[in-house]
Amino acid sequence: MSNGGRRVKAAWGASKRRYPREAVREAWTQVVPGEVGPSLFLCFFTPDYSPDEVFSHLNFLLYEYPSWRLAGLSTAGIISPRGVWEQGLGLLRISGEGLVIVTSMAKLGRLAAFQAGKEAGEELLAEGIRPPGTIFVFYDGYAEGITPFLWGLYGVLGPDFTYVGGGGGEHSLGKGSVQLTEGGWTTGAAVVVGVGGLETVVLAGHGWRPKASPFFVTRAEGRTVTGINGFPAREAYLDLVKERGRSISEIGIAHPLGFPRLTGEFLLRDPLRELPGGAIEFVSEVPYNSAAFLMQAEDLAAVAERVVKKAFELSPEPSFGLIAYCLSHHWLASKSTEGMLSLWGEVPYLGFLSFGEIAAKGAVPFVQNKTVTVALGRE
Amino acid sequence: MAAQLSSMMLELLALYEITSWRFPHSEEEILLWFIDKTSRLFGVTGFSVEVKVPGSPAPQVWRWGKGGVEPQHRYSWRDAELELEVSFVHPQGFDERARRLLNVLGCQLGQNLRTFYWYRRLQYLTCHDCLTGLPNRAYFEAELERLKETFAYPVSFIVCDLDNLKEANDSRGHSFGDELLRAAARLIKESVRESDVVARVGGDEFVVVLPRTGRQAALKVARRIKKRLAAHNTQHPHLPLSISVGAGTASSPERLRQGLDEADRAMYRNKVRHKEAVKRNGSSDPTCGYILRRQPGGGVDRRADL
Known part of the structure; x- marks a missing residue:
């Protein structure tokens, strides 16, 4: 399950075994043969597995290799060449001589997230991460502050790195996710991995376009919107979508907001749930005093294929791939991921159903919603 | 998608965003507001903001994103109480429309900072004893x-x-x-x-x-x-x-x-x-x-x- 040939080598492994120890062992045996030099292990697992056990078994296996690094996230589902699993554990090993790999973990929060991002960036630089390189960011989708965290991180590292990653969360259970590194695991945090010497092409697409006229988010704080067009957010939003009788979390999946850029592209935000007092909580931070559109879906099933094809055009012989596939996109596209998965050939890849995605190359990283994000790595 | 929204509408919406402002609790809030507007609306990848308050010993400088790169656009704003120099970096440079709007954004930043510094001074004066400098x-x-x-x-x-x-x-x-x-x-x-x-x-x-x-x-x-x-x-x-x-x-x-x-x-x-x-x-x-x-x-x- 590895690509072999090139200097940056990668391999994937996945398991549906019920017990964490067995699942970790099975995935591990698929990824470890053929490793070279420093290695990064990305681990995604569904909430069925105890993070404590996943961590301790991985840590046990990694113990003999002090230069190997681990970063991981619990998510609603994992994506591998075997398909999309809503229960399972996956590992992606990225190895290569000359790669410099540094992991960092920071707690998120509304108040000090920008500073935490700066400190994470400074830690990476202090440990020797230099461009060109790739910065992986995996975070708790239910935690506040990922947007200022990314801005703090970017403020230190700059646009010469590629930023890729996503959030984990369990929409149906209404809970966040677990983040782990070789140092331990926690919740409500962001894991940042800097890989110096690894160049990555990253693309994200969402397939949504605006409908009707723009409106204004007149009051917002972090992920909470309290005013739309000067009225309480919930009532104003329900008037805009012209739908009643269902909860905001059900309606919101099909009616995200789109915030236009001057170029005409949109940054999407998914309504997550209703809060007391008529406010709405969104999946990621909402720009305050901003203009927005209600968005409608195009052919969502085709979006993922389009993104993967385009990414392969830009990077024809990748060493590995990483996918952050929006959980709600997965639901809305009737779970039709077969087409996208068939495009990968022998390239080892792993992905997860995400709760917010990050994709930026030569630009400022933003958390996006509703996207299919594909990263292709090579030396 | 981009074709569905006219250039004029995008400009007007951007103008709404950059001229709408709420009173900040901290300088960091102003900085985050500025990062959001510059990078999301204009695709700015780095900027530096130099603020001089007459009478203060050294200018305050915010540098964010790409440093050491020749900026593609500069904007200066000054009045009796504040001087501001802003420079913006963009990988492809800015067109005329973006430059015009960035000037509005820079002007807004100057006014916001001036109001915030007034507020902060007022807050200091109401809470401190001017003879000893201690809290009152x-x-x-x-x-x-x-x-x-x-x-x-x-x-x-x-x-x-x-x-x-x-x-x-x-x-x-x-x-x-x-x-x-x-x-x-x-x-x-x-x-x-x-x-x-x-x-x-x-x-x-x-x-x-x-x-x-x-x-x-x-x-x-x-x-x-x-x-x-x-x-x-x-x-x-x-x-x-x-x-x-x-x-x-x-x-x-x-x-x-x-x-x-x-x-x-x-x-x-x-x-x-x-x-x-x-x-x-x-x-x-x-x-x-x-x-x-x-x-x-x-x-x-x-x-x-x-």
């Missing part, structure tokens, strides 16, 4: 309210009273009295931790708030103040100080006022003892050794409380 009574009362919500107990107080200030004012003039107050404030501030609050709560009265400090530690701090006082009087005989000091401790939010009253009573005991010692020994009081000797006049004699 209003700040102290707010600090007491804040302490009720914290887990910083035990909280100790040290009440310090500058003796014979009235006599000093009457005999040597108010500027001398002001000098005494400034010296007392400096001395007390230098005797406590950076994080402790020293407030001037009355004309000649100071209170030190010591969070997470028990009775014994507070008495130690009071002794340290006395020690520094003695050293000061040796080193600065032309500016002699006499300060009465008392300590009190509150073990819980409900007992906060009692802790303060305890410190106040202890301070008065210290003052009375000090005056009696001066009388008994016939020695002169440092502050008014060479000024008119007078009994404190007017008001209720608080010694009766003791």
Whole structure:
């Protein structure tokens, strides 16, 4: 399950075994043969597995290799060449001589997230991460502050790195996710991995376009919107979508907001749930005093294929791939991921159903919603 | 998708965003607002903002994103109270429309910063004593309210009273009295931790708030103040100080006022003892050794409380 040939080598492994120890062992045996030099292990697992056990078994296996690094996230589902699993554990090993790999973990929060991002960036630089390189960011989708965290991180590292990653969360259970590194695991945090010497092409697409006229988010704080067009957010939003009788979390999946850029592209935000007092909580931070559109879906099933094809055009012989596939996109596209998965050939890849995605190359990283994000790595 | 929205509509929507503003709680909030608007709307990958406030020693500089790259657009804004230089970096450069809107954004940033600095100055003035630079009574009362919500107990107080200030004012003039107050404030501030609050709560009265400090530690701090006082009087005989000091401790939010009253009573005991010692020994009081000797006049004699 590895690509072999090139200097940056990668391999994937996945398991549906019920017990964490067995699942970790099975995935591990698929990824470890053929490793070279420093290695990064990305681990995604569904909430069925105890993070404590996943961590301790991985840590046990990694113990003999002090230069190997681990970063991981619990998510609603994992994506591998075997398909999309809503229960399972996956590992992606990225190895290569000359790669410099540094992991960092920071707690998120509304108040000090920008500073935490700066400190994470400074830690990476202090440990020797230099461009060109790739910065992986995996975070708790239910935690506040990922947007200022990314801005703090970017403020230190700059646009010469590629930023890729996503959030984990369990929409149906209404809970966040677990983040782990070789140092331990926690919740409500962001894991940042800097890989110096690894160049990555990253693309994200969402397939949504605006409908009707723009409106204004007149009051917002972090992920909470309290005013739309000067009225309480919930009532104003329900008037805009012209739908009643269902909860905001059900309606919101099909009616995200789109915030236009001057170029005409949109940054999407998914309504997550209703809060007391008529406010709405969104999946990621909402720009305050901003203009927005209600968005409608195009052919969502085709979006993922389009993104993967385009990414392969830009990077024809990748060493590995990483996918952050929006959980709600997965639901809305009737779970039709077969087409996208068939495009990968022998390239080892792993992905997860995400709760917010990050994709930026030569630009400022933003958390996006509703996207299919594909990263292709090579030396 | 882009074709569905006209260029004019995008420009108007962007204009709404960059000219709509809410009052910030901090400079960081302004910085995050600026990052959001520049990077999301315009695709800016880096900027530097240099703010000069006339009278301040050095300009304040925010650098974010790409450093050391020749900026593609610069904007300057200035009025009597603030000078602003902003430069923006974009991988492909800016078109005319973006430059126009970035100028509006820069202008908005200048006005926002100026308003924020006004607010911050006003906030400082309402909460600080302009003579000593210490927090004033209003700040102290707010600090007491804040302490009720914290887990910083035990909280100790040290009440310090500058003796014979009235006599000093009457005999040597108010500027001398002001000098005494400034010296007392400096001395007390230098005797406590950076994080402790020293407030001037009355004309000649100071209170030190010591969070997470028990009775014994507070008495130690009071002794340290006395020690520094003695050293000061040796080193600065032309500016002699006499300060009465008392300590009190509150073990819980409900007992906060009692802790303060305890410190106040202890301070008065210290003052009375000090005056009696001066009388008994016939020695002169440092502050008014060479000024008119007078009994404190007017008001209720608080010694009766003791």
